Amino acid sequence: xxxxxxxxxxxxxxxxxxxxxxxxxxxxxxxxxxxxxxxxxxxxxxxxxxxxxxxxxxxxxxxxxxxxxxxxxxxxxxxxxxxxxxxxxxxxxx
Numbered sequence: 001x002x003x004x005x006x007x008x009x010x011x012x013x014x015x016x017x018x019x020x021x022x023x024x025x026x027x028x029x030x031x032x033x034x035x036x037x038x039x040x041x042x043x044x045x046x047x048x049x050x051x052x053x054x055x056x057x058x059x060x061x062x063x064x065x066x067x068x069x070x071x072x073x074x075x076x077x078x079x080x081x082x083x084x085x086x087x088x089x090x091x092x093x094x
Contacts, residue, residue, distance in 0.1 A: 070076035
């Protein structure tokens with residue numbers, strides 16, 4: 001008895017799978033061989049909000065400098081801060 005399913009089933013394949021295409025040596029790829037890259041897209045509303053904050057002068061440069069320093073030194077995350085954040089999250093969730 002031979003039953004055929006809705007699609008054919010391939011045998012064991014390589015990492016690229018059975019449907020990958022091989023490029024010839026004369027074909028250039030538009031993709032980098034270094035792998036995927038990160039990208040950041042900022043919405044117009046977020047850009048406007050950032051401009052508003054920057055123009056208002058409400059940025060506390062001393063606090064920003066301290067937090068950046070703590071992050072760089074690996075001392076920003078403490079058990080107390082993580083416990084406080086977890087408690088706040090649990091309170092929000094109910």
